[in-house]
Amino acid sequence: MKTVKICGLQDKAMIDVALDSGAKHLGFVHFEKSPRHVELTALDFLTDYVGMKAMTWVVLAKPELSLLLEIARNASSVQGMQIHGELPIEVVHEVRKIRPDMKFMRAYSVAEENDFPSQEDMNQYDYVLFDAKPKPDDKLPGGNGTSFNWQIMQGFQVDKPWFLAGGLDAGNVDEAILQSGTQMVDVSSGVESAPGVKDADRIREFIAAALN
Structure with a gap:
């Protein structure tokens, strides 16, 4: 069964829009260099708003243990x-x-x-999640809007639920699913009108194309 994760919500x-369109996983970025960054108070508020309607994730880049423990203690609605x-x-x-x-999810x-x-x-x-490797001048570990050769996933055995990410949008997600063999896709910049600015129509179009 195909599954969509919309990441970088604020x-x-x-x-x-994401929930109404059929997304089952939602991601919230806590990383100050990202245009999608949300503070921890907002993280708790937004994930509490989602409730049990979808799986909620906080997205972190090379976090210190102290930050993870703080989130575990204070953002009780974060599920992953x-x-x-x-x-x-x-x-x-x-x-x-703290939170058994x-x-x-490890992003590679x-x-x-x-x-x-x-x-x-x-x-x-x-x-696990497979994203395109950042270019040397990229400032972010993900969400850069670049893709990789999806076909290389066909010969790789993954025994865990896994997401494909990197450069996906409504125009290529069906081909990405076909070439990679994934049933789970993750998108952030591909449903934005500008960095960090989610677009309702693009979210709807992406989810419809992915679940088709």
């Missing part, structure tokens, strides 16, 4: 942590001492088959 109006960068399993265990139910940046992680590494997490 307000209730776009949350409603999506981590870009190293995520030692010891960190997962520390967070789960917290899910973890790929450009070629040599970038694939080991099965042992992936098996430590609840979900």
